[in-house]
Amino acid sequence: MKVIHARCGLAILLCLLVVRFPVHAQTAPQRAIAVTIDDLPAGAANSMTGAEIVQMTTKLLGTLREQKVPAIGFVNEQKLYKLGEVDDRIKALDLWLDNGFDLGNHTFAHTSLNRVTLQAWEEEVIRGETVTRLLLAQHKMKLRYLRHPYLDAGGDLQTRREAEAFLSSRGYAVAPVTMDAWDWMYAGVYEDARKRGDSALQQQLVSSYLSYTTTIFDYFEKVSKDLFGYEPKQVLLLHANWLEAEHIGELIELLRKRGYQFVTLEIALSDGAYSSPDQYVGEGTGWLDHWAITRGHPLQNEPVFPQWVIDKSHELRRQIPAAASN
Numbered sequence: 223m224k225v226i227h228a229r230c231g232l233a234i235l236l237c238l239l240v241v242r243f244p245v246h247a248q249t250a251p252q253r254a255i256a257v258t259i260d261d262l263p264a265g266a267a268n269s270m271t272g273a274e275i276v277q278m279t280t281k282l283l284g285t286l287r288e289q290k291v292p293a294i295g296f297v298n299e300q301k302l303y304k305l306g307e308v309d310d311r312i313k314a315l316d317l318w319l320d321n322g323f324d325l326g327n328h329t330f331a332h333t334s335l336n337r338v339t340l341q342a343w344e345e346e347v348i349r350g351e352t353v354t355r356l357l358l359a360q361h362k363m364k365l366r367y368l369r370h371p372y373l374d375a376g377g378d379l380q381t382r383r384e385a386e387a388f389l390s391s392r393g394y395a396v397a398p399v400t401m402d403a404w405d406w407m408y409a410g411v412y413e414d415a416r417k418r419g420d421s422a423l424q425q426q427l428v429s430s431y432l433s434y435t436t437t438i439f440d441y442f443e444k445v446s447k448d449l450f451g452y453e454p455k456q457v458l459l460l461h462a463n464w465l466e467a468e469h470i471g472e473l474i475e476l477l478r479k480r481g482y483q484f485v486t487l488e489i490a491l492s493d494g495a496y497s498s499p500d501q502y503v504g505e506g507t508g509w510l511d512h513w514a515i516t517r518g519h520p521l522q523n524e525p526v527f528p529q530w531v532i533d534k535s536h537e538l539r540r541q542i543p544a545a546a547s548n
């Protein structure tokens with residue numbers, strides 16, 4: 223009996239080791255995310271020279287390439303037309319394709335579908351295709367995605383569905399967003415601090431941005447699990463600005479530590495979650511919100527954006543009108 227007991231004990235011990243080992247060996251869960259970058263050639267293109275836009279783009283894409291992170295940039299072609307600078311601004315777009323990234327349409331003038339008639343908005347989409355389509359064709363690529371400005375996808379269901387049918391007839395898929403830490407709100411303040419050489423404020427903004435990103439991911443990863451029983455491949459919304467150009471490496475590191483692998487938008491959208499029923503209409507918001515509201519369970523206790531950054535941004539906008547957009 224004693225021998226059997228000892229064997230049992232050993233077996234139990236081995237079982238415990240086998241069971242426990244994989245749990246300890248597990249580092250982070252397997253997650254995937256697509257990086258999408260809006261407002262090309264630059265969020266603040268109106269207050270930047272063409273040369274500066276090229277410099278910022280080179281820096282941003284350099285890190286993405288080094289880190290082997292695929293990305294797609296969404297273009298507002300209106301920002302290309304500045305006298306004497308058109309070549310530089312188009313060159314900034316071309317850098318995306320030369321470096322193996324993709325481009326999509328974000329309408330010509332960043333027009334909200336919720337603020338103009340459907341017909342006027344459709345014209346904005348078509349007007350926004352000209353240069354991007356040409357550049358893509360030179361790289362044997364096609365214009366495949368549209369990102370709604372302000373994430374405004376239609377103020378009523380009929381408009382939303384008609385816009386979707388129009389987009390699909392022109393070969394577009396809508397590019398949804400599931401993760402958004404409002405980098406554009408930080409970016410305006412960051413770029414102003416950068417111009418003034420206020421590196422203390424720049425660092426404070428970067429820390430706050432990364433910490434708010436963590437809060438957003440904690441929250442929406444849980445929401446994802448609650449909605450789907452797993453975490454679908456996510457789509458991250460960023461913007462073309464100096465904050466990302468100089469700090470996207472830290473953001474990538476933060477996400478890798480959470481277990482994220484970086485995938486193309488196409489791969490992210492192959493996740494079944496993106497064909498879930500979506501009847502959302504109203505103010506632009508993320509797709510996890512869309513799905514939750516469609517199911518009749520609006521999200522509760524969403525993270526609150528740091529008020530001090532909003533205050534600083536408003537202060538700036540009072541000094542320089544029309545400085546920021548999302």
Ligand SMILES: [Zn+2]
Pocket residue numbers: 260261328332371372547548
């Ligand atoms: Zn935008």
